[in-house]
Amino acid sequence: MIRLVNVCKSFGSQQVLSGLNLDIPDRAVYVVVGVSGAGKSCLLKHLIGLMRPDSGQVWIDDIEITSLGRRALNRVRNRFGMLFQGGALFDSMSVYDNVAFPLREKTRKSEAEIRDKVHERLFQVGLAGVDAKFPSELSGGMRKRAALARSLVSDPEILLFDEPTTGLDPIRVNAIHRLILDLHQMLDFTAVIVSHEIPAVFSLATHIAMLHGGVIVESGSPSALQASDNPIVRQFMSGQLEGPIDVY
Amino acid sequence: MLRFVRSCGRLTLGTLREMGRMGIFLGTTLVDIFRPPLQGGQLVRRIYFIGSRSLLLIVFTGAFTGMVVALQGYIALRRFGGEEALGPMVGLSLIRELGPVLSALMITARAGSALTAELGIMRITEQIDALEVMALNPIKYLVVPIFLAACITFPLLNSVFVTVGIYGGYIVGVELLGGSSGAYFTQMSSAADSSDIWMGVYKSLSFGVIVAWVSCFKGFYAAHGAEGVSHATTQSVVMCAVLILVWDYFIGSVLV
Numbered sequence: 001m002i003r004l005v006n007v008c009k010s011f012g013s014q015q016v017l018s019g020l021n022l023d024i025p026d027r028a029v030y031v032v033v034g035v036s037g038a039g040k041s042c043l044l045k046h047l048i049g050l051m052r053p054d055s056g057q058v059w060i061d062d063i064e065i066t067s068l069g070r071r072a073l074n075r076v077r078n079r080f081g082m083l084f085q086g087g088a089l090f091d092s093m094s095v096y097d098n099v100a101f102p103l104r105e106k107t108r109k110s111e112a113e114i115r116d117k118v119h120e121r122l123f124q125v126g127l128a129g130v131d132a133k134f135p136s137e138l139s140g141g142m143r144k145r146a147a148l149a150r151s152l153v154s155d156p157e158i159l160l161f162d163e164p165t166t167g168l169d170p171i172r173v174n175a176i177h178r179l180i181l182d183l184h185q186m187l188d189f190t191a192v193i194v195s196h197e198i199p200a201v202f203s204l205a206t207h208i209a210m211l212h213g214g215v216i217v218e219s220g221s222p223s224a225l226q227a228s229d230n231p232i233v234r235q236f237m238s239g240q241l242e243g244p245i246d247v248y
Numbered sequence: 249m250l251r252f253v254r255s256c257g258r259l260t261l262g263t264l265r266e267m268g269r270m271g272i273f274l275g276t277t278l279v280d281i282f283r284p285p286l287q288g289g290q291l292v293r294r295i296y297f298i299g300s301r302s303l304l305l306i307v308f309t310g311a312f313t314g315m316v317v318a319l320q321g322y323i324a325l326r327r328f329g330g331e332e333a334l335g336p337m338v339g340l341s342l343i344r345e346l347g348p349v350l351s352a353l354m355i356t357a358r359a360g361s362a363l364t365a366e367l368g369i370m371r372i373t374e375q376i377d378a379l380e381v382m383a384l385n386p387i388k389y390l391v392v393p394i395f396l397a398a399c400i401t402f403p404l405l406n407s408v409f410v411t412v413g414i415y416g417g418y419i420v421g422v423e424l425l426g427g428s429s430g431a432y433f434t435q436m437s438s439a440a441d442s443s444d445i446w447m448g449v450y451k452s453l454s455f456g457v458i459v460a461w462v463s464c465f466k467g468f469y470a471a472h473g474a475e476g477v478s479h480a481t482t483q484s485v486v487m488c489a490v491l492i493l494v495w496d497y498f499i500g501s502v503l504v
Contacts, residue, residue, distance in 0.1 A: 088374040090375055
């Protein structure tokens, strides 16, 4: 269980999270939606200690991570994987080396074991045979899948996705969503996905929450959110310019 | 008036904050140097990048620096009938001063700027965050090898610069201008002692630390996209050049 309690974060005079509370159950596919700049990526970075809140608590099971030192935090991070918005693949390494990197650096596996694991993950994300290519030689969708293979290679319990489909066409958006669902069923991790792909995320999520004004304004099942009469949620779902969300 | 005082205060606070962050960054890096394991592959890669790939530039600039010093020195010394002092003049000025400073400035321009840009791009494309998510220490993984490589390569490149410069000076002072071949090397070896050589080594070593420190810091904390990386790279080169010259005076005063 991941729990955020009254988390506040500001950058200078700009308050991004203002007393945010959120519970994410184990093995859920939890999608957080919200307008661009609402603080979704910021929220995700708090879950893994890349950002520390100005106040509030972040619990991963029974560990409160905001006050942990580097070593203890790294022990918690070993349970996580993260797919960054742009993939964050190391551009000086081939796809194979990128996926093998966490295993080489953090485990004592033999090169043969690493090879088997890397090929298994690359096969699962549909990238068998691209081992020798460099990130710059891949399309946007392939880069995301290679990054997904890297984040899965350490068998994480919790996988964070920072806008995994941004910049992709609708077919590839659906393909990535299907891939996440298949992998979730296969590997049984908790997925926390930040996205604004409406309505595509409804078929993906087991739980969904909307972040606006630094707080979760609505959360529940996808069908509950679709039926919400909260004017903020309604405007976001419909994409209308008029409403409580200040577009400009 | 109030606006002026406010902007002065903001500038002072900003500078102090930046100095504090740089100090913490240096301290963290120095501590991480002694934390195993050593990233051997990264270290070799960085030695190749900073050292081997700067070699041609160092040979070229070292040769011409020695030639210019010999040319101007010969003209000046001839006025006093002291042409035989050309060897010591070229040797000492290269060993004590010009070698460490100019080689450091050249490496800053070639490698320091590239290191800042590389780390800056890694920062803005979240590759550094990815290392942290993998529970790896990015300073240990990225910065420590650069520090160690700079400490190894700067003194070596300095010695290449000085050696080539001395032979460049020999070509101009002896072969072209007709100075005494014997006097050039004999006078030089009797005038320069080991303390001069150690001064050059200490200087180039400390310049290596400065260049690695500033280049890595500016790249590591680059922000705001491509423009931010460009800004960080410019700042890094300017700050390295200024710090090299300022530190050269202070270390020269202490080691004189």
